[in-house]
Amino acid sequence: xxxxxxxxxxxxxxxxxxxxxxxxxxxxxxxxxxxxxxxxxxxxxxxxxxxxxxxxxxxxxxxxxxxxxxxxxxxxxxxxxxxxxxxxxxxxxxxxxxxxxxxxxxxxxxxxxxxxxxxxxxxxxxxxxxxxxxxxxxxxxxxxxxxxxxxxxxxxxxxxxxxxxxxxxxxxxxxxxx
Numbered sequence: 001x002x003x004x005x006x007x008x009x010x011x012x013x014x015x016x017x018x019x020x021x022x023x024x025x026x027x028x029x030x031x032x033x034x035x036x037x038x039x040x041x042x043x044x045x046x047x048x049x050x051x052x053x054x055x056x057x058x059x060x061x062x063x064x065x066x067x068x069x070x071x072x073x074x075x076x077x078x079x080x081x082x083x084x085x086x087x088x089x090x091x092x093x094x095x096x097x098x099x100x101x102x103x104x105x106x107x108x109x110x111x112x113x114x115x116x117x118x119x120x121x122x123x124x125x126x127x128x129x130x131x132x133x134x135x136x137x138x139x140x141x142x143x144x145x146x147x148x149x150x151x152x153x154x155x156x157x158x159x160x161x162x163x164x165x166x167x168x169x170x171x172x173x174x175x176x177x178x
Contacts, residue, residue, distance in 0.1 A: 003030045005173065006079035006111075008104040009049070011039020012086035013154040014120035014163040018044070019052045021085060021166045026053075028170060033078055034058065035104045037091070058103055075103075080113045081176050086120030086163050087145075089131045095143070096134035114176045116144045118169050123159030146172040 005025060009018055022032050034049050035058045046057040058075065084091055084104070091104065100106040108115055117138070125131060126148060135145060147164025 002080075003028075004079050004081075005030045005032055006075050006082045006107065007032055007034045007053075008082060008084040008091070008108070009034060009036045009040040009044075010084065010086055010088040010091050010104070011037055011041075011043055012088055012120045012163075013043065014086040015040055015043040017163060017166060018085060019048060021169060022049070022052050024166055024170050025173065028174065030173070031055075033075060035075065035107060037102060037104055039088075039090075060103065075107045079111070081173055082108060082111050082113060082115045083118065083169070083173060084108070084115065085118040085169060087117035088119075089121055089125050089128070089134075092117060092119065092131060092134050092138065096137045114144065116146060116169075116172055116176075118146050118164055118172075119148045119161070120163035121148070121161050122153060122155065123157065123161045126159075126161040144172065 007022060009015055025032055032053045033055050034053050036046055036049065041059060046059055050057045094105045095108055100109040119126065146169050148160055149162045149164050150160050151162040152158050153161055
């Protein structure tokens, strides 16, 4: 069975770690296709991710690459796993609320495989009761989470919210049974 994964990249300073994660997934035999949110593209260029993934990066819900392909459906059918990294409070809240207003959230809603969120955000955001409620709601629906970890954050503070170690994220993906 082919090991196909869709990686959804959200806008967070932790996005700089994603190319290394993609490379590690590829080293483990995964074929990687990537969706980037508009906010993610402010942190890292889609061209960088295309170069690493060796696949087109999907950024626009309504861009037609072929006459027949509907991106959020074809991507949801491609992957056995959908990994959202770094998962922001925004994407967690959207999915917990059933909102599908961009390519990534629409793909997650159409996805029938395993979805894993690897959150990364400021401690105050991560510990917000609304975010925690959304995480618990998603867990009840079978979504998985890896991290976040405690440690030094981008703004110089320390606490929960740091993106999980790449090795732990890859291990979470590898343990999925098909």
